[in-house]
Amino acid sequence: MSSQIPLLEARNIGKSFLGIAALDGVDFTLERGEIHALLGENGAGKSTLIKILTGVYRRDRGSIQLEGTEILPETVADAQALGIGTVYQEVNLLENLTVAENLYLGRQPRRFGLLDRKAMTAGARALLARYGLDIDVNALLSSYSVAIRQIVAIARAVDLSGKVLILDEPTASLDGQEVEMLFQVLRQLKAEGLGIVIITHFLAQVYAVADRATVLRNGRLVGTRALSGLPRMELISMMLGRELLEIESEHASDRASAGAAGEAPIRFENYGRRGSIAPFDLSIQPGEVVGIAGLLGSGRTETAFLMFGIDRPDSGEAKIDGRAVALNSPQAAIANGFGFCPEERKTDGIIGEFSVAQNIALALQARDGWARPISAKAQRALAQEFIRSLDIRPPDPDRPIKFLSGGNQQKAILARWLVTGPRLLILDEPTRGIDIGAHAEILKMIEKLCADGMALVVISSELEELTAVAHRVIVLSDRAHVAELKGAEVTADNIMRAIAAPATTEAA
Amino acid sequence: MKNARNLPFLATLIVFLIAYALCTLQFPNMLSTRVVANLLSDNAFLGIAAVGMTFVILSGGIDLSVGSVIAFTSVFVAVLVGSFDLHPMTAFTLSLVLSTLFGAGMGLMIRYLAIPPFVVTLAGMFLARGAAYLVSTQSVPITHPFFETIQTVSVRLPGGGRLTAMAMLMLLVFAIGALVASRTRFGANVYALGGNEQSAALMGVPVGRTIIGIYALSGFLSGLSGIAYTIYTSSGYSLATVGIELDAIAAVVIGGTLLTGGTGLVAGTLVGILIQGLIQTYIVFDGTLSSWWTKIVIGILLFAFIALQRAIIWYSNRRLADGAARGELRGAA
Numbered sequence: 001m002s003s004q005i006p007l008l009e010a011r012n013i014g015k016s017f018l019g020i021a022a023l024d025g026v027d028f029t030l031e032r033g034e035i036h037a038l039l040g041e042n043g044a045g046k047s048t049l050i051k052i053l054t055g056v057y058r059r060d061r062g063s064i065q066l067e068g069t070e071i072l073p074e075t076v077a078d079a080q081a082l083g084i085g086t087v088y089q090e091v092n093l094l095e096n097l098t099v100a101e102n103l104y105l106g107r108q109p110r111r112f113g114l115l116d117r118k119a120m121t122a123g124a125r126a127l128l129a130r131y132g133l134d135i136d137v138n139a140l141l142s143s144y145s146v147a148i149r150q151i152v153a154i155a156r157a158v159d160l161s162g163k164v165l166i167l168d169e170p171t172a173s174l175d176g177q178e179v180e181m182l183f184q185v186l187r188q189l190k191a192e193g194l195g196i197v198i199i200t201h202f203l204a205q206v207y208a209v210a211d212r213a214t215v216l217r218n219g220r221l222v223g224t225r226a227l228s229g230l231p232r233m234e235l236i237s238m239m240l241g242r243e244l245l246e247i248e249s250e251h252a253s254d255r256a257s258a259g260a261a262g263e264a265p266i267r268f269e270n271y272g273r274r275g276s277i278a279p280f281d282l283s284i285q286p287g288e289v290v291g292i293a294g295l296l297g298s299g300r301t302e303t304a305f306l307m308f309g310i311d312r313p314d315s316g317e318a319k320i321d322g323r324a325v326a327l328n329s330p331q332a333a334i335a336n337g338f339g340f341c342p343e344e345r346k347t348d349g350i351i352g353e354f355s356v357a358q359n360i361a362l363a364l365q366a367r368d369g370w371a372r373p374i375s376a377k378a379q380r381a382l383a384q385e386f387i388r389s390l391d392i393r394p395p396d397p398d399r400p401i402k403f404l405s406g407g408n409q410q411k412a413i414l415a416r417w418l419v420t421g422p423r424l425l426i427l428d429e430p431t432r433g434i435d436i437g438a439h440a441e442i443l444k445m446i447e448k449l450c451a452d453g454m455a456l457v458v459i460s461s462e463l464e465e466l467t468a469v470a471h472r473v474i475v476l477s478d479r480a481h482v483a484e485l486k487g488a489e490v491t492a493d494n495i496m497r498a499i500a501a502p503a504t505t506e507a508a
Numbered sequence: 509m510k511n512a513r514n515l516p517f518l519a520t521l522i523v524f525l526i527a528y529a530l531c532t533l534q535f536p537n538m539l540s541t542r543v544v545a546n547l548l549s550d551n552a553f554l555g556i557a558a559v560g561m562t563f564v565i566l567s568g569g570i571d572l573s574v575g576s577v578i579a580f581t582s583v584f585v586a587v588l589v590g591s592f593d594l595h596p597m598t599a600f601t602l603s604l605v606l607s608t609l610f611g612a613g614m615g616l617m618i619r620y621l622a623i624p625p626f627v628v629t630l631a632g633m634f635l636a637r638g639a640a641y642l643v644s645t646q647s648v649p650i651t652h653p654f655f656e657t658i659q660t661v662s663v664r665l666p667g668g669g670r671l672t673a674m675a676m677l678m679l680l681v682f683a684i685g686a687l688v689a690s691r692t693r694f695g696a697n698v699y700a701l702g703g704n705e706q707s708a709a710l711m712g713v714p715v716g717r718t719i720i721g722i723y724a725l726s727g728f729l730s731g732l733s734g735i736a737y738t739i740y741t742s743s744g745y746s747l748a749t750v751g752i753e754l755d756a757i758a759a760v761v762i763g764g765t766l767l768t769g770g771t772g773l774v775a776g777t778l779v780g781i782l783i784q785g786l787i788q789t790y791i792v793f794d795g796t797l798s799s800w801w802t803k804i805v806i807g808i809l810l811f812a813f814i815a816l817q818r819a820i821i822w823y824s825n826r827r828l829a830d831g832a833a834r835g836e837l838r839g840a841a
Contacts, residue, residue: 076712092706105696105700114692
């Protein structure tokens, strides 16, 4: 076979779930001895593509060729046998087994029908020695750091497969030194001729280790580029889907005036949590919308979790009306008048089996305590009121909420918090998975709430959304607040520039 | 092996040795092969069932049907031998086939209907108990020369103890169980399942086959335990061994196996059985204590061992977290 044929070539891959396209006509080519970064925001289709390549899902359309031969892996084991190995973000090894047992699970060497533990130990040692790892292979995996577990996982995958190695967010929980150790291993494997696909949201790491990058957005291919010479800005604009130099004209200038003077009633001072988000200062005025921008994994959701008391801070304090308050639990946050619509609506937001009315009454009930139940009649009256004012469809308070569309579910969750009359509402990706019409309605609602004097924090990966509603935008990068844009500065262009800027220039 | 996962086992072993030493200080007669042999014989049927339970718990499951299956087997064997004049060996074979199929069936439901083991084996518990009543509600005595022969088979130990056939059978089951757990792919798969079923599946463990195998094994050993119980009591009784599965679970947990699965040793279960037997023996020697003290002491031990296991997990997690925090500082410096 000539070396002209790429190691792995996927053409026109399509995959739909329940009629919604997750991948649409995506091409992807991997060469031998290449490290190829696969980039995109949440929902771009990265993991769907990976799962198709590794036999977790079956493609609806398109072809995949490995060394020029058409393949159709149907299980993970299938893909492994063909030569495609995967290491997932949550290291998919077993902590309760030893290193050697992990390396050889399912394919242990046997003697006289029994496991040959001596051969396993020797084999594991030899295998890890290739990666410069000299550890006790008969110790439990759980006694080693995540970096070493990661390398053990890679060693297993390469030993099993040996042609293509796919790494899904391998560096998410590693420190700088460990990342370098991992990259050393990847470069060695690359030199040995393996094709490596790496998914990561750390752009600096992409530039440090990868040769080419393929960017997906909304299930479509944006492009594949060689990384040397590719400006960071251009890569980010590919990921976020904005052309550069586009002037943000729709941005109303009157926003600059909002929340200007006076001591803000809600203040977070030097608020942070190690390993989650670096300490930040944030003050919010009533009637102000603060946007939070940043790439996936930059600390957006972590900021929200901290503000709403889901995670506890380990530095700084929160002040409300000048008084220090401990936001150590969501209950405490709710008691202080906060509300939070989480990003994962289906798992963290709605209770699918409950009716619309029950879902709406939930936060109010939680605030009042279970000793004072809200009667079914009162719940329905409440629901009816918000179904009318927010135009929730179908207008049936008794329908289980799981049968509503995404947009209507989101409205119901908004209603849940509005019932409690919050002073601060945190919205994490309020328009994710919502159709265009509902999208506009939600944005309109945000503006109305703001005009009524509520303070809002809106987290979004859609820059148009932020520039449309936010008075101020905080930009996050590498788990730190790196920039704050105000009034007329709030443009998609400026946000992207702030994301692209090396964190050191603006970070405290 | 110097792994942290063997710590609970070592703790159990030390507790047993200390307890035994204390007992012999008070009653020097307890230090004899006679006492040890009786202890093994009296708990043989429980030990055999506990080996099966060890595999089930190692995989992260539970089997509540054990006591009922033992009772069913004993009645079934007694009726086959007594009323149908079958040779005991034929009756044994039939009941083993039946109990193994019963276990495999429960495994099938756990796997393919995705019903929690607790629920499936609870249903199995009622089903087997009901089936036992169906066979006979009376205690059925067995008089067969084969039984008398087996009951007289024993190995004389120095010091006057007699290791009965049932005690030897239990030790053999423990030996085979330990070998299967540590030296076969099936054993490795059981530990893998107990660690994390999803990861195990991604690493190529045949999850369905392993789960069905585990419950079939537990069913088989429950049947074998039922046979041992029938020989031990020379009768079959459908009301017997109620709740014996809980004693088996206690032995497994006291023996150092985590109830959450993935960690433990078959040998630990033997020590767990020995501790239970030791308490019973002590009570017999004392003569004034009520036999309920066995339950009380086992309850206290269970609490203590579960607390110990939590402490070990907590400690090793904290050590890991400390290591990670140090790594973070190093990275930042």
